[in-house]
Amino acid sequence: MRVDILTKSENREVQKEIISKLRDLINYKNLEPGDKLPSERMLSEKFGVSRSNVREVIQKLEFFGILKSRPQSGTFIADIGQIAMSGMMDDILRLEDPDFKSLVETRILLELKTVRLAALRRTDEDLTKMRQALDAYKEKVLNGQKAVEEDLLFHLAIAQASKNSTMNTFMLIITPEIITNFEKYHVCDANLSFQGIQEHEDIYEAIKDQDPKMAKEKMKAHFKILYQYCYNI
Amino acid sequence: MRVDILTKSENREVQKEIISKLRDLINYKNLEPGDKLPSERMLSEKFGVSRSNVREVIQKLEFFGILKSRPQSGTFIADIGQIAMSGMMDDILRLEDPDFKSLVETRILLELKTVRLAALRRTDEDLTKMRQALDAYKEKVLNGQKAVEEDLLFHLAIAQASKNSTMNTFMLIITPEIITNFEKYHVCDANLSFQGIQEHEDIYEAIKDQDPKMAKEKMKAHFKILYQYCYNI
DNA sequence: CAAACCAATCTGGTTAACCAATTTTATTTG
DNA sequence: CAAATAAAATTGGTTAACCAGATTGGTTTG
Numbered sequence: 067m068r069v070d071i072l073t074k075s076e077n078r079e080v081q082k083e084i085i086s087k088l089r090d091l092i093n094y095k096n097l098e099p100g101d102k103l104p105s106e107r108m109l110s111e112k113f114g115v116s117r118s119n120v121r122e123v124i125q126k127l128e129f130f131g132i133l134k135s136r137p138q139s140g141t142f143i144a145d146i147g148q149i150a151m152s153g154m155m156d157d158i159l160r161l162e163d164p165d166f167k168s169l170v171e172t173r174i175l176l177e178l179k180t181v182r183l184a185a186l187r188r189t190d191e192d193l194t195k196m197r198q199a200l201d202a203y204k205e206k207v208l209n210g211q212k213a214v215e216e217d218l219l220f221h222l223a224i225a226q227a228s229k230n231s232t233m234n235t236f237m238l239i240i241t242p243e244i245i246t247n248f249e250k251y252h253v254c255d256a257n258l259s260f261q262g263i264q265e266h267e268d269i270y271e272a273i274k275d276q277d278p279k280m281a282k283e284k285m286k287a288h289f290k291i292l293y294q295y296c297y298n299i
Numbered sequence: 300m301r302v303d304i305l306t307k308s309e310n311r312e313v314q315k316e317i318i319s320k321l322r323d324l325i326n327y328k329n330l331e332p333g334d335k336l337p338s339e340r341m342l343s344e345k346f347g348v349s350r351s352n353v354r355e356v357i358q359k360l361e362f363f364g365i366l367k368s369r370p371q372s373g374t375f376i377a378d379i380g381q382i383a384m385s386g387m388m389d390d391i392l393r394l395e396d397p398d399f400k401s402l403v404e405t406r407i408l409l410e411l412k413t414v415r416l417a418a419l420r421r422t423d424e425d426l427t428k429m430r431q432a433l434d435a436y437k438e439k440v441l442n443g444q445k446a447v448e449e450d451l452l453f454h455l456a457i458a459q460a461s462k463n464s465t466m467n468t469f470m471l472i473i474t475p476e477i478i479t480n481f482e483k484y485h486v487c488d489a490n491l492s493f494q495g496i497q498e499h500e501d502i503y504e505a506i507k508d509q510d511p512k513m514a515k516e517k518m519k520a521h522f523k524i525l526y527q528y529c530y531n532i
Numbered sequence: 533c534a535a536a537c538c539a540a541t542c543t544g545g546t547t548a549a550c551c552a553a554t555t556t557t558a559t560t561t562g
Numbered sequence: 563c564a565a566a567t568a569a570a571a572t573t574g575g576t577t578a579a580c581c582a583g584a585t586t587g588g589t590t591t592g
Contacts, residue, residue, distance in 0.1 A: 077545095105573060116546060121574085125358075131475030137574050138553040146478045149435075150448035157455055157471055164465040172465040179408050202382075215383035222390055232397040232405040236469055238390055242364030245379045310575095338543060349576060354544085371543050371583040 080115060082159055084123045087113050089155040092148065099147055102140040103133070130158060166247045169240050174289050176233055176240075177221060178282055183228035185273045185281040192227035193274060199223045200270055204263055214248050220266060227273070253292070262288075313348060315392055317356045320346050322388040331381055336366070336374040363391060399480045402473050407522050409466055409473075410454060414502060414518040416461035418511040425460035426507055432456045433503055437496050447481050453499060460506070486525070495521075 088109070091097075103109070106124070110117040124141055127133040132154055135141040143151060184192070199220040206213035218241050225237040247253070265288040272281035321342070324330075336342070339357070343350040357374055360366040365387055368374040376384060417425070432453040439446035451474050458470040480486070498521040505514035 107573090117548090118546060124574095129362075130471060131479075135574065136554095138551095138572085139555080140573060144475055144479065145482065146475050147448045150451060150474070150478060153432075153448075153452040153455065154471060154474065157459065157467070160459070161468055161471070162464045164468070168463045168465040171463055172469070175408065175412050175466075199386075215380045215386075218383060219386040222386065226390065226393070230401045230404055231395045232401040232473065233408075234390070235394055235397070236405070238363060238387060238394070240465065241383070241387065242377055242379050245383060246364075246377065249378065340543090350578090351576065357544095368544065369584090370545060371581095372585080373543060 080119055081123055081126070084113055084115060084119060085127070085155055085159055088123070088127075089152055092143070093152055097143055097148065099143050099145050099151075101143050103142065105140065127155075127158075130154065164240075164243065166251070169243055169247065170292060173237075173240055173244060174292070176237055177224070177289070178285055180225045180228035180230065180233050180237065181269065181273070181281045181285040182278040183230055183233075184224045185276050185278040187229045188227040188273055188276070192223070196220060196223040196227065196270055196273070200266055203266065207260065207263055214245055217262070217266075218245060224269070224273070313352055314356055314359070317346055317348060317352060318360070318388055318392055321356065321360075322385055325376070325381065326385055329381070330376055332376050332378050332384075334376050336376065338373065360388075360391075363387070397473075397476065399484070402476055402480065403525060406470075406473055406477060407525070409470055410457070410522070411515055411518055413458045413461035413463065413466050413470065414506070414514045415511040416463055416466075417457045418506045418509050418514040420462045421460040421506055421509070425456070429453060429456040429460065429503055429506065433499055436499060440493065440496055447478055450495070450499075451478060457502070457506070 088103075091104075091112075097103070104112070106117050106120050110120045113120070124133055124135055128135060132144050132146060132151055133141055134144050146154075188196075199216065199222075203213050203216035203220055206216055222237055222241060225234045228234065265284065268284040269281060269288060272278075272284050321336075324337075324345075330336070337345070339350050339353050343353045346353070357366055357368055361368060365377050365379060365384055366374055367377050379387075421429075432449065432455075436446050436449035436453055439449055455470060455474060458467045461467065498517065501517040502514060502521060505511075505517050
């Protein structure tokens with residue numbers, strides 16, 4: 067178990083080193099947007115790491131949108147300039163694992179927006195999905211069971227109804243970590259209350275009525291306890 | 300070029316199919332959080348795909364936090380229940396590529412928050428970094444050159460000063476796509492104006508003075524043009 | 533009979549050889 | 563000499579064999 071964590075962090079260190087070396091290489095060679103990177107083989111040899119390590123890093127930077135690899139052709143620098151490139155790589159290297167506060171802070175920010183957008187843009191289909199999620203949540207709570215997951219799925223349904231794919235993606239990214247931390251810090255216990263049901267119903271109604279202001283208001287009320295929890299940990 | 304896009308989207312289709320099959324398998328086998336998935340070899344055989352494809356998907360789901368693979372041991376379902384698991388996989392399957400509007404909408408939301416947090420939490424070091432980014436931006440604009448990248452790096456410096464690692468990460472994720480789209484839709488042309496310099500200076504001053512309200516105000520003013528651009532495209 | 537031990541097996545990770553498509557270079561041809 | 567063609571080298575992607583550590587089941591031992 068201990069070793070596992072070690073190897074993982076070791077691997078991460080390796081990745082960071084590769085990114086750093088890659089940045090230096092790009093700066094040194096004055097590569098510009100659209101230019102081709104040296105081949106994976108070349109890089110793995112030059113950096114003294116395995117080709118799969120290089121591939122992992124390239125995939126990661128491709129996810130961040132600053133590289134673009136084309137089969138049988140090469141890996142290219144995306145259409146952002148050298149300055150942005152170098153600056154972003156620095157930032158990526160400096161990225162830390164998200165702490166719980168940062169997660170909740172971001173979640174609240176996102177949800178106060180998605181709920182407004184959902185009220186404005188929701189279709190009938192969205193409404194059905196939210197209703198289903200809400201009912202599943204209700205049933206669990208009324209049976210005295212934990213319902214953290216059903217809770218979150220309701221909120222994800224809202225994000226989906228917001229029709230903003232970026233926020234939807236971001237909600238998906240933070241949700242599992244939210245769930246894990248909720249259970250770790252026993253935030254879920256507070257979720258057993260019947261009050262939660264009414265709050266969810268209120269939010270649902272506001273979205274159904276296409277009332278963005280009310281929707282945001284109700285979501286704010288729903289987050290009130292979370293606020294306190296978050297800032298006491 | 301055409302083929303490249305095709306193979307990429309084909310690959311994406313393969314990935315989606317694997318995720319879908321994996322979800323069905325988990326549901327069918329009633330796997331719960333903490334349970335071990337069948338080995339990569341087994342899955343690749345069962346699904347009729349290559350092991351590297353399986354590994355790609357696992358990495359992706361690991362990024363979304365719903366799987367966790369441990370070396371020499373196996374891949375495990377994260378500490379989220381089956382319901383959240385299945386629901387999230389559905390959502391991931393349904394994820395679309397972000398459109399420009401969605402990107403700008405999210406950026407504005409994030410930045411109106413990070414600028415407030417930066418005003419509250421910035422250190423002197425943060426201030427120095429922002430100053431450097433601002434000066435680099437100024438120089439380019441005063442020389443009549445495009446400065447989209449320097450612009451964004453200033454905003455990234457703010458995100459970093461916000462001390463919220465989640466928002467910082469999200470800003471990093473959307474930045475390259477923002478840059479690309481800015482150049483595509485010639486939003487950058489509007490950035491040549493000297494007005495931008497003053498607006499940046501105002502934001503910087505507000506953060507320096509640790510005045511969150513003013514900082515948000517100035518950021519809002521800075522985004523005014525962007526708002527219009529965004530909703531006219 | 534339970535606890536300690538050990539070897540066979542299984543795991544994700546790594547490596548190296550291979551593939552098909554592309555790109556470059558050399559050759560041919562008008 | 564330039565354009566067309568063909569062959570060689572290079573590319574990211576794929577595959578299969580291999581590795582070291584973890585797990586497991588049976589065996590031994592007190």
